[in-house]
Amino acid sequence: MRNYSTAVYTTAEIREIEQLAAALPGPPALMEKAGLAAAEVARDRLLIYGRTRVLVLAGPGNNGGDAFAAARHLQAWWFKVTLVFTGQRSTLSSDAQRMLDAWLTAGGKIFSGIPENEKWDMVIDGLFGIGLDHHEGRELAGQYLALVNTVNRMNLPVLALDIPSGLGSDSGQVRGAAIRAAMTVTFIGLKPGLVTHQGPEYCGEILLDDLDLNTLSLREPASWIMDQLLAQTLLPPPRSASSHKGTYGSVGIIGGSTGMMGAALLAGTAALKLGAGRVYLGLIAGKALEVDTTQPELMLRPVHEIFKLDQLSCLVVGPGLGMRPDARFWLSSALESTLPLVLDADALNLIATHSSVANLLRKRKAPSTLTPHPAEAARLLNMDISAIQNDRMAAAANLAKKFNCCAVLKGGGSICAVSGGKRYINTSGNPGLSSAGTGDVLSGIVGALLAQGVSSENALLLAVYLHGAAADILLKQQGGPVGMTASEISNTARNLLNQWVYSPEIH
Numbered sequence: 434m435r436n437y438s439t440a441v442y443t444t445a446e447i448r449e450i451e452q453l454a455a456a457l458p459g460p461p462a463l464m465e466k467a468g469l470a471a472a473e474v475a476r477d478r479l480l481i482y483g484r485t486r487v488l489v490l491a492g493p494g495n496n497g498g499d500a501f502a503a504a505r506h507l508q509a510w511w512f513k514v515t516l517v518f519t520g521q522r523s524t525l526s527s528d529a530q531r532m533l534d535a536w537l538t539a540g541g542k543i544f545s546g547i548p549e550n551e552k553w554d555m556v557i558d559g560l561f562g563i564g565l566d567h568h569e570g571r572e573l574a575g576q577y578l579a580l581v582n583t584v585n586r587m588n589l590p591v592l593a594l595d596i597p598s599g600l601g602s603d604s605g606q607v608r609g610a611a612i613r614a615a616m617t618v619t620f621i622g623l624k625p626g627l628v629t630h631q632g633p634e635y636c637g638e639i640l641l642d643d644l645d646l647n648t649l650s651l652r653e654p655a656s657w658i659m660d661q662l663l664a665q666t667l668l669p670p671p672r673s674a675s676s677h678k679g680t681y682g683s684v685g686i687i688g689g690s691t692g693m694m695g696a697a698l699l700a701g702t703a704a705l706k707l708g709a710g711r712v713y714l715g716l717i718a719g720k721a722l723e724v725d726t727t728q729p730e731l732m733l734r735p736v737h738e739i740f741k742l743d744q745l746s747c748l749v750v751g752p753g754l755g756m757r758p759d760a761r762f763w764l765s766s767a768l769e770s771t772l773p774l775v776l777d778a779d780a781l782n783l784i785a786t787h788s789s790v791a792n793l794l795r796k797r798k799a800p801s802t803l804t805p806h807p808a809e810a811a812r813l814l815n816m817d818i819s820a821i822q823n824d825r826m827a828a829a830a831n832l833a834k835k836f837n838c839c840a841v842l843k844g845g846g847s848i849c850a851v852s853g854g855k856r857y858i859n860t861s862g863n864p865g866l867s868s869a870g871t872g873d874v875l876s877g878i879v880g881a882l883l884a885q886g887v888s889s890e891n892a893l894l895l896a897v898y899l900h901g902a903a904a905d906i907l908l909k910q911q912g913g914p915v916g917m918t919a920s921e922i923s924n925t926a927r928n929l930l931n932q933w934v935y936s937p938e939i940h
């Protein structure tokens with residue numbers, strides 16, 4: 434059993450793998466293996482310190498089949514198992530029927546509801562797995578809603594089989610209610626719903642058991658986990674002793690309209706701290722600052738002057754840009770340039786509201802990177818925010834496809850969509866990032882990496898991971914997420930980037 438693999442499979446892909454596995458000579462007994470793996474996790478991780486009593490919930494599908502198998506093993510190891518089955522034998526698959534029969538043959542009993550006045554030390558959740566209906570309107574209801582709420586109120590450690598019941602395996606969206614697990618043992622491959630949207634809140638620690646299938650050889654996934662190992666393969670190289678500021682490129686930032694100057698300054702400072710050789714701010718506001726005395730390294734210019742600079746490496750357009758006609762004009766000028774672009778905030782809102790601007794983006798030959806949060810993504814794709822959140826994986830891919838660019842759909846478990854339909858789900862970050870200005874910092878970090886010669890796809894992936902990892906360090910240092918500020922993210926991300934490039938072996 435490994436703690437993590439990097440491939441992420443949608444429900445459709447898992448079903449495909451199951452079919453391919455079933456067609457192998459001597460098909461593997463997947464449900465039996467899943468049940469044994471789960472029982473071992475329960476025994477070795479949760480039934481410790483003299484804990485012996487297990488409540489097992491088996492639902493109406495194959496997730497229930499895994500639960501019967503797990504219950505049988507635990508009972509054979511002398512644990513005291515109470516099994517609640519919510520389905521009917523006649524509608525179970527033949528595999529699950531075999532597991533039910535084996536449980537009964539082993540002397541196991543079945544309850545149709547949780548017995549009253551009994552106590553347990555842990556719960557195994559085998560109500561629903563990847564077969565949970567994700568269609569609108571079929572939220573958990575009736576006995577299932579009651580069961581999930583009862584288990585959550587028990588305050589016992591729960592081991593979820595495959596995915597906490599009630600959580601959409603492709604979306605990470607709670608379907609009315611979901612089991613809050615201490616641990617999730619997931620089978621065959623990681624699912625997006627475990628790692629994006631509400632998933633991380635419900636899954637607890639995730640353990641992957643591939644059931645001895647060589648999943649990568651059976652099905653090449655379109656999606657991957659973005660973790661530190663991957664991030665550390667994307668770093669800019671160590672600096673040469675003979676380098677100069679020109680070696681590390683120049684970032685131009687366009688934004689900072691009246692009342693929103695801070696956004697441009699935050700993006701600029703982030704670009705500076707993450708290593709850009711020079712940072713210019715092209716400010717939209719009529720009465721703009723001429724110098725930021727707290728960060729005098731930033732070169733503040735009226736916006737038109739940015740377009741006269743000849744040594745720019747990339748442009749970040751959007752932080753504090755506003756929606757006025759002059760903002761639209763400068764955004765269009767940026768889109769018509771041959772520079773790599775990072776488009777954030779009101780640049781995205783302008784693209785969403787003006788088809789002529791969107792067309793300029795679609796026609797670009799130079800790389801473009803979009804960094805929307807879910808509300809901006811909803812405007813760009815002309816959908817409701819809930820529809821975006823209900824299928825974040827598809828939304829990220831659609832943004833990249835529709836606008837001929839790479840894109841990150843931000844929010845917990847940010848999803849980066851790059852060329853060839855590939856997606857990466859970010860595993861760093863925490864709710865400390867839910868404060869104004871952190872998105873501006875992200876766009877500045879992407880710009881800094883572009884200026885230092887990192888490709889646009891790698892700059893996006895590395896920036897997203899680094900930004901979240903900086904927040905994770907701050908959370909530990911401060912003992913929690915409250916009051917984390919965007920400026921602190923820039924400082925900590927700088928330290929982290931230096932550590933990874935110059936002393937990678939100690940992390």
Ligand SMILES: NC(=O)C1=CN([C@@H]2O[C@H](COP(=O)(O)OP(=O)(O)OC[C@H]3O[C@@H](n4cnc5c(N)ncnc54)[C@H](OP(=O)(O)O)[C@@H]3O)[C@@H](O)[C@H]2O)[C@@H](O)CC1
Nearest residue numbers: 451463464467493494495496561562563564565566571595
């Ligand atoms: N196949 C294999 O090789 C392997 C599969 N494995 C395991 O099987 C799991 C997938 O099993 P699965 O496909 O049977 O689906 P599952 O998650 O049990 O749920 C389906 C049941 O739930 C019901 N239902 C759905 N939504 C509902 C709702 N909102 N409210 C109420 N009911 C609802 C649905 O009813 P129906 O829609 O048919 O009316 C049906 O009865 C997978 O996650 C893994 O654990 C492993 O053993 C490895 C090998």
Ligand SMILES: Nc1ncnc2c1ncn2[C@@H]1O[C@H](COP(=O)(O)OP(=O)(O)O)[C@@H](O)[C@H]1O
Nearest residue numbers: 843844845862863864866867869870871872873
């Ligand atoms: N709960 C969370 N978990 C992880 N990352 C988060 C969370 N909330 C916000 N973030 C991250 O913080 C950033 C917020 O960006 P955005 O909403 O554009 O902020 P702003 O416009 O105020 O700068 C994004 O990178 C987003 O992924």
Ligand SMILES: [K+]
Nearest residue numbers: 561594596598
């Ligand atoms: K489950």
